[in-house]
Amino acid sequence: MLSLLRWAFWITVWVLVAGFFHYTLPQTDIVRITDTYEKRQDFGENSIFWAQADVGTDGTVLNRDVFFIQTRRVSGGVMVYRNEDTGWGWPPYFKFDTSNLQAEAGDLKSTEAAPRYVAIKHYGWRNEFLTIFPNAISVRAVDGPDASKGIPWLNIIILTLFFAVVYGVWVRWRRFRKARIDPTLEAIEDDFAEKTSAVSSWFGTWRKKK
Incomplete structure (x- = not known):
């Protein structure tokens, strides 16, 4: 029984460690940007999955306007990213250029008839039930849907x-x-x-x- 509890403990620890790194470390998706928009977001139990307010603004309010980048994957699925500063907080990406990134993403929008593909680097998860979105860190144009992620x-x-x-x-x-x-x-x-x-x-x- 003791051995079983020990195994269960270590399996739980390593699952939590793996989840932490999977959420925090950057990942890159090859997508096509279909739209960019701004939406007022009210934070509740899912507030831990949202970054802080933009550096220099009031971070004590329970809601604020958040930038979003709407995309379509190469496979055809939809992925929506939030675009928030991380500032000096966690994760330590030191992202302060949210507005600039939104402008770059808006300039790279394309249609299905004339697609333009981009590589979006991000961290975090997308979960419809918890209403959480991965946070975009950077965006760059690539040659096509088969472009290397690096x-x-x-x-x-x-x-x-x-x-x-x-x-x-x-x-x-x-x-x-x-x-x-x-x-x-x-x-x-x-x-x-x-x-x-x-x-x-x-x-x-x-x-x-x-």
Whole structure:
């Protein structure tokens, strides 16, 4: 039972870690921009999935106007991105050019008859139930729907460093456990076994006297 709980704990931890990195690290989509618009957004239980207000504006209000970029994927599906500053907050993209990005996206709009494809770099998830949208970081024109998304060097570097740190901590923990914890547990077990044996012997002596 203890082993099962331990496995369940570590599976939960790694699922949360994977979800954190999948939400936070940048991804790139090849899409066609169909429209750009601005909409008043009221924030509620999903506010954690929205960035802060634009730098220099009042961030204490519970609603504000948010830029959106409406697109269509190469496969035909629809994807809508929000366009918000991240400022000095988290994730640390230091994005301050929301208005400029909206202008660039508006200039790259196209129709199905005369498509123009772009690469939108973003982070976050799209979920209709929670009303959350990925946040666009940058947009650039590409040659066509089969254009390369590029090598995600930032993701590779961050994940490599993360697993290097995890491996280092794991190795040191194993050494510490082998040198300090395991001998202590073995001593406790041996002491418990000796006391148990002594108690059993005493009960045996008592039975003989009876």
